[in-house]
Amino acid sequence: MSPEEIQGIFFLECEESLASAEQGLAACKAGTQDSDTVNAIFRAVHSIKGGAGAFGFEALQGFTHTFETLLSDVRENLVPLTPALIDLLLRSLDVLSDHVTAARDGGSPPEDASLIREMEGAMANAQGANAQQAAPAEPEPAAPTHAVTFDEDDLTSDLDLDDLLNDLAGAPPAPEPTQEAAGWKVHLRPHAGAMRNGGEPLLLLRELAALGAVACECDTTSIPALDDFDPHQGYLGWTYLVPQDVSEASVRDIFDFVGDDCPIAIGPDATIPPTQIEPSSTRPAPAASAPKAVAPAPAPVAAPVQTPAAANPAPAPATPAPAPEAPAATGGGAPPAAPAPGQSIRIDLVKLDKLIDTVGELVIAQAMLAQRLQNENVQSVEELTLLESLTRDIQESAMSIRAQPIGSVFSRVPRILRELSSSTGKHVNLQVFGETTELDKTVIERLGEPLTHLIRNAVDHGIESPEDRLAKGKSPEGTLTLSAEHRSGRILIKIADDGAGINRARVFAKAVEKGIVAPDAVMSKEEIEQLIFAAGFSTAASITNVSGRGVGMDVVRQNVKDLGGRISIESEEDKGTTFILTLPLTLAISDGMIVKVGDQTLVVPLTHVVESLRPEPKDVQGLGASRQMLNVRGRFIPVVSVAEAVGAYDAVDNPSQGVLIVVDTESAGQAALLVDNIWDQRQFVIKSLDTHYRNVDGVAGATILGDGRVALILNVDTLVQGAVSSGYGLEAA
Incomplete structure (x- = not known):
């Protein structure tokens, strides 16, 4: 690696x-x-x-x-x-x-x-x-002179190996520390694994020195001749004198990362752990010799550790020391622990994307096989159904690998709220629900920006100041609620506040002032609320670091649309506002209706479909010279000819002779798409046109059908918005 x-x-x-x-x-x-x-x-x-x-x-x-x-x-x-x-x-x-x-x-x-x-x-x-409650500390005695000492400069500068070995080889024996020496000792010896795994010993020594510890002894007995020297092995051991006021836990925390690769021993009877040479080394192990600076220990210290802060530690009870036959690195010969449940491994994202692409090709191959068997009138319904079920299971399992909990996005919110509280003076209580809800990693990565905009908008525009809230009989602290849940194959994310709600009169007046709508325009409550997503729209009285420049909410809507989702608003005056994001679980494989429009075969994403019907002639009414409206249970919605939008030939132009698919869009409400017929409903693999061709208005991508043909996937929002004006939503008399 x-x-x-x-x-x-x-x-x-x-x-x-x-x-x-x-x-x-x-x-x-x-x-x-x-x-x-x-x-x-x-x-x-x-x-x-x-x-x-x-x-x-x-x-x-x-x-x-x-x-x-x-x-x-x-x-x-x-x-x-x-x-x-x-x-x-x-x-x-x-x-x-x-x-x-x-x-x-x-x-x-x-x-x-x-x-x-x-x-x-x-x-x-x-x-x-x-x-104030502690006794005066005694003056710290001078550190005794020992075999090898290192000051802070030695530990923070580059050392020449030859000079270091010469100093170590010629160092006089270390005198025994006196009982009066203030502090306690820690003994350590880094093994080869510590250096191989990134636990560079010099960094550990620097950490000890930062705590005030002083190296008072160095075991050099295992250093071989230079010809036999293996730089990947560990030969040196150290004894450090640690100040009395440093806790044992602080020292042990330094060695959390290296574990058995750098054993330490603490206690009055402890010594430097023995040298361990890895068997993989091609160099023969050095011959055992009598220690020059310290006495060798037959095994790592396993006796109970005395608390270093104790003034007069009691002697440890005598226990027979077993003679271990296995190397100390095996943990006393204990069998390796079984893998813990819930273990995970890191996978390169490129490999994961390759798996998802392969699963997509499997979905296409399954559709091709189903089409071939259908064309040849082969009666294998049971086997084909089983294959389709297994393919869907594999697809869902592969997608679950890429799935991540939305809590990784929600976890950023507390910091955003702290920053907003500091800049606005508003205190906001955060409530989170459904943070374990999972969705595709790509959606997770692209969700952060729109979510941040919505939260900033909720705190700055929605939640009132503490004084205003108290005047309204509310708690001075506002509440922001984030929730996520799965619903009908999609994920529903809600950002709700308990603030003032949307002032529709003010929004409409601001839209007229900006020239977004005409002064005499007649708009429903929902249409007025959607005006806040218009580019350049803002109701802020002044420009601040938080808002007021008219950018943000239009970006939110565009980002959500790019994810194949929709955003809607629910607001009640003085009760609060809720933004609802409806997003796909994944951007790779989805479900859709395969429809016939003239000489074209198209796919309508199922997430937009409300219902499909064959209308009676009386259900379709004309509007003006060329417009048609569909009466759906007392509400008229516009009829959009898909053939005209995509340029298809020989398509049905009479709604009573075709099929109308009622779809729900973000910007234009509901509309009825006129198609010739509905062929099938199945999963499809989304292929980006931007990657293979270029962006096409009204088209979200392409897919490969079971018969091998390429079909375009309709971008329902763009298609309806381009074909229908805002005045089509007429109520039935």
Whole structure:
């Protein structure tokens, strides 16, 4: 695996860690402040810090170090988790997210100096309060002289290997530390796996030095001659003297990533773990020799660990030490653990797209076989039905691999609300439902922008200020509700607020002022609400950083249309507004009606279809010289000739002789598409015309039918909008 691929995995894990920390802090804000929640937040930030150091992202590592230190104090109950501190942690998490984005995209790190000072101030205030109750600390004695010592400059600069080995070889024996030495010891020896898996030992030593630990002993007994030296193995072991005020948990956290590849031993009777040479090495293992600096240990220390902070630790009970026959890396000979349920693996997206394309071709092949058998009058209905069922199951399973929970999009909302609260002064309570609802990864990726616009619009235009809400008898804190659910093969996303609702009179007046509609236009409530999606439309009294420039809502509608979806509005004055997004579960395979229009075979996406019918002559009425309207249960809707829209020849032009398909559109309401006949209803694979040809108005793409012919997929919204004017929605008398 290349370094670029490893770095890509790191950034994916950063996203997961940020989401985990966001979830934990949200739980803390809601009142869940148990140790498990705090530990989960700490681990998430610690994971980002470890990877940042390994890849050399200094700005990210530096900020995360301060953030992690504050969380460590919270975890150890040194800093109380107050509402003010939770707010500070949330703001720190936002900046941490910006740091990750800058590191991933190669941009400039965000300004974090003031926030670092706030975090350090929170720790200093807590330490000052704790110091008033603590006894005065004794002066720290000077560190004793030992065999090999490293100061901070050694650990942060490049070392020459020959000079280092010469120094180590000529180093005098280390004197035994005195009982009066303040601090406690940690012994470690990185093995070959630590370096192979990215746990570069120098980074671990730097982490220890950052805690104030001092290297007081180095075991060099396993270093072979230079001719036999294998740079992939681990030969050196260290003993560090750790300050008394540093907890054991802080030290063990440094080695979370390397595990058994860098064993550590802590305790009064512990020694440096023994050397392990991997069998895969072609170099013969060095001959055993008596240690020069430390006494060899026959096995890794497994005795109970004494608390380093204890002033007079009691001696550990004597227990017989078993003589292990297996290498220490096997974990004491324990059998490997069985894979845990729910394990996952990372798959290259290119491979996944290839699988989806292959499944699409399988759907086409199944349709071709069904068409061939039908043409030859082969009676194999049972087998064909089974094949169709299996093909659909394979298609759904393949799509489920690409499916992701919409919670990954919803998780960004708390930060958006925090930013909006800071800029508008409005406090908003977030409620989320259905965050585990899954949809295609492509839809997920393209959903973030329209969702952000709708949320900003809801807070800025919908939810009133605290003063106005109190005057109306409402809670000063507004409520924003996000929900997602599956319905009829599509996903329904709702963004609802409990604000003032849409002021239709103001919207209409603004539309007249902008020249969008005529002053004498007669419009229904729904048509007035749709005006907010017009380009350049805005009811904001002034331009702010949040809104007012008339861009955003038209972009929302266009983005939703590009996803093959629709957006609708439900609003009630002083009760609130709900935006409803209806989206396909996937953009690759869908269901549709195969229709005949003159010399053309076309596909109408089933998501737009309301019903189909053969009208009686009395149900179709003329309007003007060439317009026709269909009476559907007391409501007249326009009849759209598909043949005229696509340029088909020899098509039916009398609605009573053809079939009318009632469709629902976003911008023009309902309409009736006139086609010659409906041939079939089945799944179809969407092929982009932009990729293979060019964009065509009224056409969403193409597909391959069972007989091998290419059929165009109608873009119902564009087709109806281009053929019908806004004045067609006439009510029956």
